[in-house]
Amino acid sequence: AQSVAQPEDQVNVAEGNPLTVKCTYSVSGNPYLFWYVQYPNRGLQFLLKYITGDNLVKGSYGFEAEFNKSQTSFHLKKPSALVSDSALYFCAVRVRGNNRLAFGKGNQVVVIP
């Protein structure tokens, strides 16, 4: 069974500082990895995904994530956080050949002006 761990409940960062949201995964097989963001009273929005190839993936709104197979991690990063980045971030994993997407519990990101 596949699973995702997002160890921190909340991440606080000052505006303009680098933002990192951590994610580790557990699968038997090769993973597809995703990041989604959820703003209040809105559905989840796709940010980026890792399929294969380059370990550094670039996505929407200046976000990027780095796939690290040895550490089974897929941390989300942004070089300079904006107040508008304050939201709930979900990491998700899917195993090739299995259509089910398993989500982590989410991380609340608070960007302080």
Added chain:
Amino acid sequence: EAGVAQSPRYKIIEKRQSVAFWCNPISGHATLYWYQQILGQGPKLLIQFQNNGVVDDSQLPKDRFSAERLKGVDSTLKIQPAKLEDSAVYLCASSLDLGEPREQYFGPGTRLTVT
């Protein structure tokens, strides 16, 4: 491009009552998903359709939950009878097809409160 539509946005019912949620996916999307998101948790897949066929319903509590997608477009999710622990946000998502690795597009959700 219109997004995934869901209705109603909010619903309050008493336990043992029934409730139904409706979802209209993005036009042309063959795959449709229903998720349950309990407060403080990530979404959990309830059922997945490919056109009008069920691909995965292994996590659907079939004694009280049912879903259909009769014409391969709109879908309804029903709970009968509801329990207190069914209080959650029910999310509908769609993707172009089952081909890997398609991202899913989510609707705004229906927030259900069971009292």
